[in-house]
Amino acid sequence: MFRQKTVADKVRENLLGIIVLLILALLPMRANDFLLDTLVRTYIFVILAVTLDFFSGTTGYLNLGHSFIFGLSAYLTGILYVYLKIPTEIAILGAGLLGTFGSLALLLPSLRVRGVYFAILSLLYPIIFIGIVTTQPFSLYLGGEGGLRIKQLFLDIARKLPPTERLAFLHNAYYYLSFILMVASFIVLYKLAYNEFGFKLRSIGQDEELSEAAGVNTTNMKIKGFLLSAVFASYAGALYAGMRPPITVDFVNTGSILLPTLTAMIVGGAGTIIGPAIAAFLLTLLYQYLWGLVGLWRTVAYMIILLAFVLIRPQGIFFDIYLRIRRLVDKVIG
Amino acid sequence: MEFTLIKFIFIFGVLHSFIYLSFALGFSLVFGVAKIPYLSYAGLYTLSAYLMHLLLTKAGVPTIISAILSIGAVGGLSIVIGDYIVKPSMKNPLSIFISTMTVSYIVEEVFRIKMGLTPVALPALRGVITIAGVPVAQQWIAVLIIGAVSSFLVLIYLSKTATGKSIRAVAESWYESMIIGINPYKVFRVTMLIAGLLAGVASISLSPLKAVVPSMGWSPLFVSFAIVILGGMGSIKGTVVASFIYGFVEQFVTWKYGGAFASIVPLALIVLVLIFRPTGLFGEKE
């Protein structure tokens, strides 16, 4: 008969992941500030990549407005703080939720169109948003080009500490918050993607009409999938806004937010969740450190990578690499 | 000289509509033949303006020749993009979407790094004339003539010449055109060339009146997009009519509410049309 999976079994199955997580969790003890800062940004991009992949990688509905979701909750954080005088910590919690529902503004109208037209429509949302925010009279309330300024997350608490400990406290706090959010979003979306939920999403991606005929309520699934993707992306946006004010249109900018995410999704392997996660992690780290090597050209390098993969190897590589390593590890453990 | 609103709207509506028509036609043809929105249009538009500037200032090439070279270069690049980026992925429109879009981003980023926000001045006619009391820079007259002539030439080409008619045939159906002996790949190339040339011509004539900055290409792209979607994909008549509707609506918003709002007009229009009437005014149902 089949025996139940023991804890030991579960640990063995996920050994690789557990080791990686442990290393990352203990990192702040040895890492310098620059690395911690970089990793925070990296984790945010992993969340972006995983959330985009969860919806677009499976259903094939290319959500090019992902930066709209991210930026919307960033701006909501700012608005809650500036106009409703809600402290940053609470504002983030609220903005994440509000942003999730706000993102439905993107999805619901676009549900009427398919394929390329969905991509077109979603692409326009961030651009329209930026256009409105930077134009008078809206710019007067939304910060315009200067951005919305808020009190940084946990700044009050930091100020109560002696001066030499303030920075370390903030860096550690931000690191762990983004780390936890990343792990949470990854675990939830990964499990769902490789379960029946994900199966239904993928069936939409394969052949929507056939899927509908087989009994899948595609509209329902699309909404649920999108919302799941949006909730984590929104919280990532709100959190990032709290950690890195001022809140400017850079949070919504397709070039700076969407393109790296899209690259990670494609280079990682669309639909695999873990491929884009690894890709986002490595590529974002590489991007930050490339500053010293190629300076401003790193953005161009990034785009060329995206172009090359789309043309030559659209299924990506990181998922395949991950599988290979996984098999090796499994063989070693026995 | 007077500064009444309605005159500005009318005069500049006309001036804009013809040039918009000329490059919307290029966009429309690619849409018809390749069935994709030609997102690299933005990059081509930007590239031709900067190329002209570089040829003029760094290589000392005289104006007319610089213009011809830049327009030609962009036309050629369009063919290359067609062959290497669009054609290989034609079965997967989303891939083309991403790749053509990335080309435009790369152009923008390269010029942002190399030229930054340094103002670049392209040569333009200097004088200012008055039409019904409204001051109009002479360059606008050049734009009007160029826009009208290019549009006219393209339309004649499409309806009277053999290649032009085969473009329309391929836009109808690749398969059926092959049956009657047309080589759709050759037609595809010609279409890409025309689109590139139109982008270059529009850029060189219009940008002296706007601005030459790395992000300059997105606005004409969205304008073409809006016009083609409003007019109906695959309909030349639709493109023509929509150009004028769009031109006047845009100028109305510009003069009444300010140029900043005008940049949102094409985007809002696309969103509205796609949601409420995806086939546009004259488009055929898919």
Added chain:
Amino acid sequence: MSQNVLIGVFVVILVIVGAVAYYAGKGATTTVTTTITQEKTVTATQTQFVTVTGTPGPTTSPSPTTTPSPTIITQTVVVTTPVEFKGEVKVGALLPLNLPIGQLMLGAIQMAADEINAKGGVLGYKVIVVPYDTQWQADKAAEGYKYLAQQGVKVVLGVFGSHEALAIMDLLALYQVPVIASGAVSDQLDQMVLKNYDLYKYWFRAYVSATMQAAATWDLLAYISKTFNYTRYGWIYEDLPWVIPHAAYGQVRSQQEGMILAAAVGVKTDITSFADAFQKVLSNGSQIIVWQFSGTEDYVFARDYYDMQVPLIALGGGSYAMLDQFYNQTGGKAEGLICISWGFPAPFTPKTMEFYNKFKQTFKTDPIFTTWYAYDSLYIWANAVESAGTFDVEKVIPILEKTVYVGAAGVYEFTQSHSAKLAPDRIYPVFFQWQSGQRVVIWPLNVVAPGTKLLVPKLEGGQRVWVEVPWPPK
């Protein structure tokens, strides 16, 4: 592609990332290459390769803090006396290097650094300038300040944009690196220093505040309006935080002068056409235009001022309109524009013309606007450090507050809100009008040359013409 190659690729990427991270972590400075091509006689930098502290002979390896900058060409080496340094001290330059003014400000700071190093450095330490490109974006400015602080700079100079300054204010008390900005005029910054001294005392501005700028502009605006009997003015401005105090000041002052704001149009820095802005201003019955930009809108503004044949006096300020090439760059379309000029080649102090000539010779262009203040800002800090005898920010700040420094642009004395004082014998602008390619000074009246004329626009037969009026009017 074979699967093993895939693993190989993966491992290679990991190794690269690891190696780069390792070297980055060791404190290698990453410098943004500037795009100024200049011929420079380098003194101190080259000297380093000739003598080393203690032992003569070439240095074993280039200092990790100098990264090759391909576009700065070191030409002839003028080694006068070998200079020995105790070590190095880094100063940060937080600037929008994608804009011409950012590049020029960096050049000016570097020029000051070279001069200081030629005289032995600061407290015997060689000054190294570490630039960071903010791309004119607030969020990048915040990243930049953090980066510079992590690199160990002892002061941050530059900070040209108010939106950039506002983004870094809350970081000052955390990282405790002082800022001496040459720009960033928003009065909000002054308010922060006054209201929360402990948190914001690290902020200094070697320039005047927006309110002071507005006061200087309004003095001339009021005078011209009284002369020609104008009561309605139109205002075209850049929609950035620094303009907000101008609006507030304008509201109060216009009432005092009996003037009415007929139309106000805020524009984005990447504006492509002022046609609709002019149309709005004109159709609302404006009699004079006031304009305010800090980015490259100046060029589009001048072009459309001509193309629209705007028949109104336009007085105001823009970073590039002050440049002597501006007239030619706009093809002469700037004719008639009245521009403020902060920093002008006229002997305000003994150092003014010396700096102007050297800068012009080195960079082949005028030092525009805040370039003057950027140059002086490094000297201000260096002097304060020498007086304090230490780099310690807590000791340097009180010295800065008491400083009266004679610079190239004028004399710097800081107010209680850590801003330079506006006064004819401190920091003060001139206004000039573009006339046939010349910058003709028209304000303050005591520096106007006798026989000066003012060009006033008039409509004649559908075209705009310029009428000469004796200035100042009797």
